[in-house]
Every structure is written in structure tokens, then in C-alpha cells.
Amino acid sequence: MSAPGRRPIWFLMILGLCLLALPAACTREDDSLARVERRGRLLVGLDPTFPPFENADHGELEGIDVDLARALAAKLGVEAEFVYYGYDGLYDALLTEQVDVLISALVIDPARTRDFAYSEPYFNAGQFLVIRAADRPVVTGMADLSGRKAAVELGSEGHLQALAWQKKVTDLEIATLPTADDAMWLVRQEEVDAALADHTSARLYRRQFPDLALAAEPVTVEPYALVTRVRDRNLMKALGDALARMQEDGQLQELLSRWLDS
Amino acid sequence: MRGMPALIRFARNRWPSLVRIASFVLLLLFIQPAPILVTLGPPRTVETTLPVLGVHTRLADEVEEWKIKKTLEMVREMGAASIVEFFPWAYYHAADGGFAWGHPDLVVNHAHNQGLRIIARLGFTPDWARPPDSPLNYLDASGYDDFAAYAAAFAGRYRGKVEAIIVWNEPNLSFEWGYRPATAADYVDLLRETYTAVKAVNPDIRILGGALAPTLEPAGSPWGLNDLVYLDEMYRAGAADWMDGLAVHTYGFKFPPEMEPAPDLLNFRRVELLREVMVAHGDAESPIYITEMGWNDHPRWTRAVRPGQRIQYTLDALHHVEDHLPYVEVAAIWMFRTPAPTRSYMDYFSLVTPEFIPRPIYGEIQQMARPGNGP
Numbered sequence: 182m183s184a185p186g187r188r189p190i191w192f193l194m195i196l197g198l199c200l201l202a203l204p205a206a207c208t209r210e211d212d213s214l215a216r217v218e219r220r221g222r223l224l225v226g227l228d229p230t231f232p233p234f235e236n237a238d239h240g241e242l243e244g245i246d247v248d249l250a251r252a253l254a255a256k257l258g259v260e261a262e263f264v265y266y267g268y269d270g271l272y273d274a275l276l277t278e279q280v281d282v283l284i285s286a287l288v289i290d291p292a293r294t295r296d297f298a299y300s301e302p303y304f305n306a307g308q309f310l311v312i313r314a315a316d317r318p319v320v321t322g323m324a325d326l327s328g329r330k331a332a333v334e335l336g337s338e339g340h341l342q343a344l345a346w347q348k349k350v351t352d353l354e355i356a357t358l359p360t361a362d363d364a365m366w367l368v369r370q371e372e373v374d375a376a377l378a379d380h381t382s383a384r385l386y387r388r389q390f391p392d393l394a395l396a397a398e399p400v401t402v403e404p405y406a407l408v409t410r411v412r413d414r415n416l417m418k419a420l421g422d423a424l425a426r427m428q429e430d431g432q433l434q435e436l437l438s439r440w441l442d443s
Numbered sequence: 444m445r446g447m448p449a450l451i452r453f454a455r456n457r458w459p460s461l462v463r464i465a466s467f468v469l470l471l472l473f474i475q476p477a478p479i480l481v482t483l484g485p486p487r488t489v490e491t492t493l494p495v496l497g498v499h500t501r502l503a504d505e506v507e508e509w510k511i512k513k514t515l516e517m518v519r520e521m522g523a524a525s526i527v528e529f530f531p532w533a534y535y536h537a538a539d540g541g542f543a544w545g546h547p548d549l550v551v552n553h554a555h556n557q558g559l560r561i562i563a564r565l566g567f568t569p570d571w572a573r574p575p576d577s578p579l580n581y582l583d584a585s586g587y588d589d590f591a592a593y594a595a596a597f598a599g600r601y602r603g604k605v606e607a608i609i610v611w612n613e614p615n616l617s618f619e620w621g622y623r624p625a626t627a628a629d630y631v632d633l634l635r636e637t638y639t640a641v642k643a644v645n646p647d648i649r650i651l652g653g654a655l656a657p658t659l660e661p662a663g664s665p666w667g668l669n670d671l672v673y674l675d676e677m678y679r680a681g682a683a684d685w686m687d688g689l690a691v692h693t694y695g696f697k698f699p700p701e702m703e704p705a706p707d708l709l710n711f712r713r714v715e716l717l718r719e720v721m722v723a724h725g726d727a728e729s730p731i732y733i734t735e736m737g738w739n740d741h742p743r744w745t746r747a748v749r750p751g752q753r754i755q756y757t758l759d760a761l762h763h764v765e766d767h768l769p770y771v772e773v774a775a776i777w778m779f780r781t782p783a784p785t786r787s788y789m790d791y792f793s794l795v796t797p798e799f800i801p802r803p804i805y806g807e808i809q810q811m812a813r814p815g816n817g818p
Contacts (some may be wrong), residue, residue, distance in 0.1 A: 231743055268743050269787065286743075290786040336740065336750030336803045345800060357803075359751050379742075 213413035214257075217281055223254040223261050226280035228268040233381070233440045234286040234405075237265070245440045246284045249303065252432065253284075253407075256423035272297065275410060282420060283408040298411045300421045302404030303433060308339050309383045310396035311365050311376045320375060322398030323350070329374035330354040332364035339364075339377030342400050362386060368393060379403075384441035481508040488558040489524045493812040495764055497525035497562070497775030498794065499735055502550050503534065505782045511549050513799055514780060515557045521794070521805060522812025525560035527609075527734045527775045531567035533579060536593045538571035544600060555604045562690075562732060562773065563601075564609040564654070565594055566619075573621070581621025582611075587633050591640035598645040607649035609690045609734060610637045613656035615673040617666055627668075627676035631685065638685040651732055652677065652686035655717075657694055657709045671706060671716055678724035688772065691717055692735040696746040700760035711736065711760050718770060731770050735777040736760065737792055744788035754804045758811055776808075 217223050227246055229237035235244040242263055254261035266274045271283050276296060286306070289299045310331075312320045319325065323342070327350040333340040335357040347353045356373055358364045364376040365386045377400060378386070387393045407424065409417045427433040498518055505511050518526060528550060535543050554561050567579050572586040582590065594608055613619045614630040630652075638650045655670035662668060668676075674689075695711040704712035714733060721729060738757060740750040748756065757776065764774045780795040794805045809816050 228743070230745065267745075288786060292783070292786065334750060336754045340750070340803045341796075341800065344803065357751075360749065 211413065211415045213281070213409070213416035214419050215415070217257065217259055217416060221259050223250070223257060223259050223282065224280040225250045225254075225261050225263050226266055226271055226274045226283045227263060227285035228271060229263075229265050230268070231286055233385070245304070245437060246286060248436050248440075249427075249433075250282075250284045252427060252436065253420055253423045256426065257419055272408075275408060278410075281409065281413070281416060286405050287408055289404050289406050294411070296411055297408050298413070298417045300407040300417065300424055301428075302406050303424060303428075304380070304405040304437065305399055305402055306380050306405055307399050307401035307403040308342055308377050309380050309399055311368055311378055311383045311387065311393055312374065312396055313368060313371070314392050314394040316374070317394045317396070320396050322396055323400055325396075326350055326353050326375060328352045330356060330372075332356040332358055332367045332373040332376040334358060334361040334364055334378070337361065337377075338379070338401070343377055365390075365393065381441065388442055479507075479509050481512055483552060483556045484512075486556050486558065487519060489519050489522070491522035491524055491812045492814065493522060493761060493765065494524045495771060495774050496521075496523045496761060496808070496812050497527060497560070497734075497773040498523045499527040499775050499778045501529070501778055501781050503529045503531055503546075508549055508553075510782070510799075512553050514795075515553050515559060517795060517799065517801070517805075518779060519557045519559060520813075520816070521809045522816070523559070523775075523808075525562060525606075525773050525775065526554055526779075527562045527564060527732075527773075528554070529564045529566070530597065532565055532572075532590060532593045533567040533569040536569055536589075536596075538569070540592075542593075542596055542600075547597070547601075551601050551604050560773070561601075561605045562607045562609065562651070562734060562775070563597065563605050564612060564734070565590070565597065566612045568621075578621035580619050581623060582633070583623055584629070584632060587636045588640075590633065591636040594637045595640040595644050598641045598648045602645045602647070605648060607651050607688065607732065608637075608641060609651045609654050609732075610634050610686075612654050613692065614653075615655045615658065615660075615668045615670055619656075627673050627682075628680040631677055631680040631682045634682060634685040649687040650685065651688050651690040651734075652682055653717075654690035654692060654734055657692055657713055659707060659709065670713075671720060674717055674720045675724075678720065678726070683724060683726045683729075686729070688730040688732055689717065689721060690732050690734045692777075693717075693733055694736065694777075695738045695748075695756055695760065697748055699752075700756050700763050711756075711763075714768070714771070718768075727770075730772040731768075732772050733764070733774040736774060737777045739788060739791045741788035741791035744791070747788065747791065750803070754807050757804060758807060761808075761811065 227235045229235045233244050234246045250261040264280050274280055275283050323346045331343055333343050343355045361378040361382045367373045368376050407420055502511055530547050568582045572589045573581045634652050658667050659669055660667040691714050693711055693714040698710040700711040702710050704716050738753040739747045740753040741747045764771050778792050780793050783797050784790055795801050
């Protein structure tokens with residue numbers, strides 16, 4: 182028989198536990214993954230005007246994000262269905278539940294994480310140094326450009342970075358050109374030691390000229406990631422796990438290389 | 444001793460410890476960084492060979508005073524003689540009629556001290572002046588007198604410092620009225636009430652109407668109305684009596700600045716077509732203030748150009764204004780800097796990053812406006 186004086190304490194403890202459990206009980210069940218599985222289709226929002234990530238100019242949708250979405254959907258046991266939006270309408274489309282996920286070369290935006298969840302990055306679209314392949318051992322990053330000459334597209338992010346590095350290393354000379362391709366051409370001509378270009382442009386240019394290489398260290402990081410609604414935790418976990426498997430088994434690198442290197 | 448309160452007894456016994464704790468707290472107070480002291484500094488003047496050059500700053504949401512000052516210093520150092528800045532009504536005017544002038548004081552006083560001409564854009568409706576759950580831009584006729592009161596208080600407070608007030612923003616777009624159906628005549632009603640109230644307290648300040656969005660939307664569109672048509676309708680509703688000049692937004696989009704204007708085309712020289720509407724209505728004496736202009740170099744935005752084109756087009760447009768548009772008082776580039784990245788195409792309109800790193804276009808404009816000071 183318990184002492185009568187202890188009863189209120191037990192009562193308060195149980196009441197406290199109930200109150201603690203209340204928010205969890207009130208939380209809406211996350212059926213995001215089950216919904217996709219029931220439907221048999223993963224609704225993917227994208228802006229099909231950004232080759233080589235997504236492009237529908239020739240009637241057929243194609244690109245890195247398209248292949249990535251299909252591969253991820255297959256790992257979830259469903260098919261990918263693509264819905265087109267303008268670049269500025271992508272997040273609104275996701276927020277209003279018109280699609281399940283955005284896979285559209287979107288950079289992780291910390292300011293949006295109240296409403297949206299981002300996966301691990303699948304591509305760094307930041308700036309890279311393009312150098313002659315023979316220089317790869319000696320030029321690994323911007324710090325190695327002391328006393329050298331770099332070419333950039335006038336007014337570009339690469340130009341901005343070069344100007345910033347000019348204050349950190351000694352005797353960095355900058356040549357400005359109308360396009361990033363012009364800047365990289367000067368590397369081949371041995372008129373400059375390196376060019377700064379975004380990762381995609383650099384890889385696509387290098388595809389034509391294997392005597393060029395990318396320096397080991399990225400100059401900037403612009404991480405592309407998958408985006409879901411923040412409350413769709415189960416779907417994001419499934420997509421994130423699938424993406425991690427693709428990274429581990431080399432499927433992601435092979436996919437990127439198919440579009441950017443070969 | 445037995446009757447002594449316990450607290451005093453405790454203090455007597457432990458006073459060395461208490462002294463040590465108090466010393467530690469004092470030490471903590473001294474080692475924490477002092478707040479940044481920001482002063483106006485000596486009054487400055489703008490040195491420029493391009494006095495028409497202005498820039499639209501984005502200081503309404505800039506919290507820290509040193510960043511406000513730094514922004515305006517960089518504007519002056521670039522060679523811009525004027526700023527256009529937004530002073531949101533909803534931020535500063537309370538339901539009881541009181542005003543919170545702290546932040547606008549910082550912006551106006553620092554800008555004035557840097558020798559900059561100030562053109563103030565007023566807009567955004569406080570929740571007390573619009574129906575519940577309506578958008579921030581919503582304004583109907585019942586709120587016009589409240590807006591006019593805010594504009595008049597603003598004009599009175601900044602007499603001699605603010606040169607002009609822009610009444611509302613892009614009124615030819617439904618969005619800018621909170622999607623309330625509003626005609627050009629409605630806008631002229633707002634213009635009249637504001638003009639009357641402001642001139643009563645500060646006859647010297649200029650009232651600018653318009654700031655129309657460049658658009659080709661036809662009559663009946665739920666989104667807006669063609670700016671040339673809208674301006675014509677404004678004049679037919681009597682706008683000429685209630686404004687001292689026209690504010691103009693003119694963007695180049697993908698076209699070079701020298702491209703001929705046409706009614707069915709949105710390009711930089713659309714400002715000349717707006718001017719033709721003014722002249723047709725006998726308002727040739729009123730000046731034009733270009734309060735937004737520019738090009739964008741976002742890699743994905745469909746209306747963007749390459750970064751090098753953006754620089755060249757901007758410089759050429761400023762030359763065009765100087766050489767061919769004598770009626771333009773100010774040509775303000777949209778925009779100088781945002782307090783934080785927007786991570787959208789808007790970032791690619793800016794001249795300076797949120798971290799105050801000048802983009803190459805800043806240096807090129809500086810070289811044009813202050814030869815010998817650029818890159």
C-alpha cells in the first residue's frame with residue numbers, strides 16, 4: 182500500500198510526461214514517402230532552361246538533373262515525373278505541394294531552411310582554376326598564383342575572386358576577356374598560367390581540350406542539392422540515402438562525367 | 444548574533460569570496476567588446492564628372508549603423524551624386540499617429556553628410572491602415588489620407604535634406620496595390636492627396652509620380668497595364684497638377700542601350716517614349732528622374748546578359764543619358780547592395796556584395812565618374 186502523501190507526486194510526474202508527449206502526438210504524421218510510393222511517381226520540379234543540368238530546347242527533356250532524378254526515383258521503386266517551372270517559381274511550386282522535390286541545380290540557401298530541407302550536395306558549381314595539365318603538380322589553388330597571370334571573364338564571379346586574391350598573393354596579374362571560354366583559351370596558348378571559371382564551364386571546356394586540367398582546390402563552393410519541404414522528413418531521408426549510395430558506388434560520378442567530361 | 448539575518452551572516456563569513464566574484468563580473472564587463480562607435484564624420488562632397496549618376500540603395504533593412512555609413516561612403520566614392528532609398532511607411536508610422544524616426548534619421552543624416560542628394564520612395568501600408576490579412580502593398584482610398592500624413596511628416600522632418608519623394612511604386616501593377624483593382628485615376632487621387640499634404644509643410648520638396656513598371660500588359664490584364672498607356676491615363680486624370688516630375692524605371696533586359704525604342708518593346712530607351720507622353724500632355728518642363736535602371740548578369744535568368752555586357756551596356760547607357768536626354772535629372776542604377784544575399788537573380792543587379800566587396804562593374808563606373816580612381 183502506498184503512502185497517501187506520495188500520490189500527488191506520482192500524479193504530477195505522470196501528468197508531466199503526458200504533457201511532454203503531447204506535441205509529438207499532435208504532429209502530423211509524415212506520409213511523404215508513402216505518398217510517393219502509393220502514387221508510383223516522384224514529382225520533380227525543375228526549370229528546363231539550364232543545360233547541361235536540364236534542358237528541353239530540342240523537345241526532349243535531358244540533362245544531369247534529369248538523369249539524377251530518374252536514378253533516385255528508381256532507387257525508391259517509382260518513376261520520376263517532371264513538372265516545368267520558371268526558375269523563380271520553383272520554391273513556390275514545392276511549398277504549394279505541386280511537386281515532391283526540386284532537382285534543378287539549386288544552391289543550398291541557409292535563409293530558406295525554415296521551410297525547405299536540402300540534401301547533401303551532389304555537385305559543387307563554384308569557381309575552379311583551369312590550368313595546363315602539366316602544371317597540375319605546381320598549381321593546386323589560388324595561393325599558388327603568386328607571380329603568375331590569370332585570365333577571367335570580365336565582370337564575372339571569377340573576376341571578383343581574382344581581384345580578392347590579388348590582395349592576398351604577390352604579383353598576381355589579371356587579364357579580362359569577354360567570355361570564360363576566351364579566358365581558358367589563353368591558358369592553352371600559354372599567354373596566362375590559369376583561368377578562373379565556374380565548375381560546369383571549366384569541365385565542358387576541358388572536354389574539348391584534354392591538355393587542360395582543373396586545379397585540385399576549388400576556389401569557391403556553390404553546392405547544388407535536392408530540395409524537399411522541411412516537414413517531408415521521410416522522403417528526404419529516402420532520397421538522401423539513395424544519393425549517398427550513388428556517391429558510394431560511383432554512379433553519381435559516372436553520371437556527372439557522362440555529361441561533363443566525355 | 445543569533446538574531447542577525449542569515450543573509451548578513453552569510454555575507455560577513457564569505458565576503459572574500461563575494462569580492463572575488465564581484466571582481467570577476469567586473470572583469471567580464473570590461474573585456475566584452477565595446478559597441479562600435481559610429482559618427483557622422485566631417486561633411487563630404489561628391490566629386491564626379493557625371494552628376495546625373497545615382498544609385499538605388501537598399502538600406503531599409505540594414506540594421507547596423509556602420510554598414511549604413513559604409514554603404515553611403517562607397518556610393519560617394521564611386522562618383523554617384525544621388526541615392527534613391529525606400530522608407531517604408533509600415534516600418535515607421537504607428538496606429539496612434541506616432542513615428543519611429545530612428546532608422547530613417549540614420550540613413551538621411553549619413554547620406555546628407557556624404558553630400559548625396561536623396562530621393563525617397565515611400566510605400567508599404569501598415570497593418571492598421573489596411574484590412575486584416577491583406578497584403579503589405581494593399582492600399583485603398585480610405586488610407587490615402589494616412590499615407591499623405593506620413594509623407595507630410597517625412598517631408599517636414601527632412602526639409603533641406605531630402606530632395607524628392609516618390610509616391611508609391613509601380614502603380615501600374617496589381618501587385619503594388621495588394622491586387623486591389625486600381626486605375627490610373629485612383630493613383631492620381633493618391634498623388635493629389637499626398638502632394639497637397641506635403642506641400643503644406645515643405646513647398647520645396649519635389650513630388651515625383653509614376654515609377655511605373657516597364658510592362659506590355661494589355662488593358663484588362665489582371666497583372667497590370669502597359670506603362671505608356673497608364674501614363675497617358677494618369678495625365679488624362681490630371682496628374683500634371685500633382686507632381687513636379689516623373690520617376691521612371693527603365694531596364695535594358697537583353698538589349699543594348701542604343702537600341703531604338705518601340706511601344707511593343709521593353710528596352711532602356713523606353714524612357715524616351717514616356718517622355719513623349721509627357722510632352723504630348725504639355726508637361727515638357729517637368730524633369731524625369733530615372734530611379735531604377737540597369738542590366739542583370741545572372742547565369743540563369745532569361746532576361747540577363749553576360750557580365751561584360753552588363754558593364755558595357757551600363758556605361759553606354761549613362762553616356763546616352765548625358766548626351767541625349769537633357770531632361771533627365773538623375774539616372775539611378777538598380778541597385779547598390781543588399782544587406783544579405785537573396786540567392787536569386789536579384790543578387791546580380793548589385794554593384795557591391797553584402798560583404799562590401801565591389802564587383803568589377805563598380806570599378807568601371809567609378810573610372811567613368813571619377814577618372815583615375817577606378818580599376
